[in-house]
Amino acid sequence: MPERMLTEPEGYRLLDSCGIPVPPHRLVASAADARAAAGEMGYPVVMKVVSPEIVHKSDVGGVIPGVEGPGEAEEAFRTIMRNSAARAPRAAVTGVIVEKQMPAGLEVLIGGKTDPSFGRVITFGLGGKLVELLEDVSIRVLPITDDEIREMIREIEGYRLISGYRGEPPKDEEALVRVIAAMARTFAENPGIREFDLNPVIVYEKGASVVDARIIVGDAAGVGTARESVGAPPDLFFPKSIAVIGASASPNKVGYSVLRNLLSFPGSLYPVNPVRSEIFGRKVYPSVTEIPGPVDWAVIAVPARFVPGVMEECGEKGVRLAIIVTAGFRETGGAGAELEERVAAIARRYGTRIIGPxxxxxxxxxxxxxATFDPVSPKPGDVAFISQSGAVITTVVDWSLPEEFGFSSVISVGNQADLGFEHYLRFAEQDRMTRSITLYIEEIQDGRGFMQMxxxxxxxxxxxxxxxxxSRKGRAAASSHTGSLAGSYDVYVAAFRQAGMIPVRSLRDAFNLAELLAFGGYPQGGRAIAVTSAGGFAVLASDYAETHGVEMVDLPDDVLRELDAFLPPFWNHANPLDILGDADAARFAAxxxxxxxxxxFWDIAFVIAVPTTLIDPAHVANEIVRFSRNTGKMVVGCMLGGDSIRSGLRVLRxxxxxxxxxxxxxFKAVGSILAIRTARAAGERPVPVRDDRCSGARE
Known part of the structure; x- marks a missing residue:
């Protein structure tokens, strides 16, 4: 069925059939009929042009509200027809709808669209003419529960207008929940609805009513297809033997870089090249099938046209995982996509899994x-980094070395011909060396499978x-408010939050959060304290806490009394705690x-230390470590400065x-965690890492 927009009478019939309130209305084709219809339903009425080709009726002068009498009804009909003919001459107009003008109330928007990755999504926000300007909306991937709908309503900035603002009585939130739930259910169950836009929906102290509906129907839109089962065995990523197919002695070849990087691999390493007998002092095999022992991984670095034949040989050899670093597949267009599917089909036939190409x-x-062609290798650590961009990986790895930031694994997903983000998530979950996971995502093919995982x-x-x-650059013009508001990026972010992930905008924020969560786990609650020996940073801590939604709690009287026993009498007696510039490690320890x-009384502690002549950074850092180990709470170090504090930073890391x-x-990192509310019960909190290298920290 070709895509088209339902006329308003058709849309009202659909809404009425699923129990959503709409105004009394009638479609008319003449001024006399308009007069009669208005008289029957009672004034005032609003009159609107009916045309599937006119999306924004007001823009063409096709809406006249506040019609108060018979003469006005006739004149309004003629004006609407005249305006529409002049401003949209090619639009097919089927008539004018006369509907009872509903009393004023709070105007909101309920919308839905079909996302190519995640399928049906629903949008809620403040409605009316300013909807795109305000962009105060929340988004969810369907299906959703009534409780999720309530969360959706309450997370917009404009919720204060619903709950009662400046003496205004609260609006009927449960009526709004019922309307959203009915429309979400209808949208999820009716594949013919492509997109809809109910704007405005007027919410009253009692009840709600839709007063304008744009509903686009057509053939069901295609969405990302489900992948093969994500049950790839965990030991798939722990090889005992690796073959490099396309190994080379030429430094300008990818096969040279991959083989060189793997020379330190403690298992069996097999170079494969049909025209060489030795590379880097190792025997070279003409084909993977001629390797005498089993091969767990094959890193394939031959031109794209040779990859199908190589995959046949890998299948015959029983290779479990093929890492295809070669380019020239789906990313190049039609012929490349066909070549990629051919390679994937061969792999499926033999049960070989693929990373890339x-x-x-x-x-x-x-x-x-x-097993990459990146010239440097990261340090071991606790964070799994899974990225759709190889360039981002090389940049991040280069950054990580001077920062002494380590990784449990780094995986470049490539085109995801077989294994995708959901497989790597499962692996990272099962990997005992991984304590937090960071993703860099450009596209997810199976959005629903990804969310479930x-x-x-x-x-x-x-x-x-x-x-x-x-960015909005390059977005196609949307056919409705919902299409413009629920762009692809916004849907991804909403899906991440809905699944319990933490979305961030920058890689710096991502790794700040990843390290915080890897080392400290989720906080048990949101009550925070801050400790510092620098008054200026105490003030800044208050500012940043307010900016990023971190609650700074009051100090209990018994805690104040204990602190007064050893702190100087002129300390600030407040949170953040300013213990003054002459504080040494002993004062921090006390x-x-x-x-x-x-x-x-607290869940999160920020410890802010700055360079002074009285502080040994390593000593203070050891006291922070002792503090962290003797609490069940999140302790966040903030040792600020340059080279003079490096010894302390090394202790903390x-x-x-x-x-x-x-x-x-x-504060931004902690606020991001608290905002997503993925805080877990204490029993689910990751167990703090005990490391023999930490013996310098006193218990």
Missing amino acids: NCLGVMMPHMGIN AREVVGRKPVVAVKSGS LFDVLIRHQD TCRVPNFEELEDA
Whole structure:
């Protein structure tokens, strides 16, 4: 069925059939009929042009509200027809709808669209003419529950207008929930509805009514297809033998870089090249099938046209995982896409799994594996980084080395011909070396499968996601408010939040959060304290806490009395706690002892230390480590400065205590966690890492 917009009478019939309130209305074709219809339903009425080709009726002078009498009704009909003919001469006009003008109330928008990755999504926000200007909306992927609808309503900035603002009585929130639920159910169950826009929906103290409906119907839109089962065995990513197919002695070849990077691999390494006998002092095999022992991984770095034949040989050999770094597949268009499907079909026939093609490869630092052509390898750590961009990986790995930031795994997903984000999420969840997961995403092919997997994973390990493509440049003109408001990026972010992931805009924010969550787990609540020896940073801490939604709690009287016993009499007696510029490590330690004894009033502690002649950074850092180990709470280091504090930073990183070198970054990261409300019960909190390298920290 070709795509078309239902006329308003058709739309009202659809809404009425699923129990959604609409005004009394009638379609008329003459001024006399308009007069009669208005008289029967009672004044005032509003009159609107009816045309499937006129989306925004007001723009063509096709809406006249406040019609109060018979003569006005006739004149309004003639004016609407005249305006429409002049301003939309090619539009087919079927008549004018006369409908009872509903009393004024709060105008909201309910919309729906079909996203190519996630399928049906629904949008809610303030309505009326300013909807695109305000952009105060919330989005959910269907299906949703009534409780999720309530969350959706309450998260917009304009919710104060619903709950009662400046003496105004509250609006009927439950009536609004019923309307959204009915429309969401209808949209989810009716594949012929492509998109809809109910704007405005007027909400009253009692009840609600739709007063304008744009509903686009047509053949069901295609969405991302479900992948093969995500049950790839965990040991798939722990090879004992690796073959490099396309290994080369030429430094300008990818096969040279991959083989060189794998020379330190502790398992069996097999170069494969039909025209060489030895590379880097290792025997070279003409084909993977001629390797005498089993081969777990094959890194394929031959031109694209040879990959199908190589995959046949890998299948015959029983290779479990093929990492195809070669480009020239789906990313190049039609012929490349056909070649990629041919390769994937061969792999399916043999049961071989594929990473890529068109990927950088895989790094497993704890196992000494760098199966990529990146010239540097990251340090071992706690964060799994899964990226759709190889260039982003090489940049991040280069950044990580001087920062001493480590990774449990680094995976370049490439074109995702077989394994996709959901498979790597499952692997990272099961990997004992991984404590948090960071994703860089450009496109997800199976959005629903990804969300289902993410929901399962975040229950055990936190997931932070960066989605590229947030700019509006290049977006096609939307046919409705919903189409313009619920852009692809916005849907991704909404889906991430709905699945319990933490969306961020920058890689810096992503790795700040990943480290915080890997080292500290989720906080048990949102009550925060801050400790500092610098008054200026105490003020900034208050500012940043308010900006990023972190609650700074009051200090209980018994805590104040204990602090007064050893702090100078002119300390600020407030939170953030300014323990003054002459504080040394012993003063920090005494304060930490008080907070350890009184853990019932706080959940998160920011410890802000700055360089002074009285502070040994390593000594203070050891006290922060001791503080963290003797609480069940989140302790966030904020050792600020340059080279003079490096010894302290090394202690914190070695002992797995998160540290931020920019104070606002610390509050921004914690605020992001609290905003997503993925905080878990204490029993589900990741167990703090105990590391033998931490023996310098006193218990």
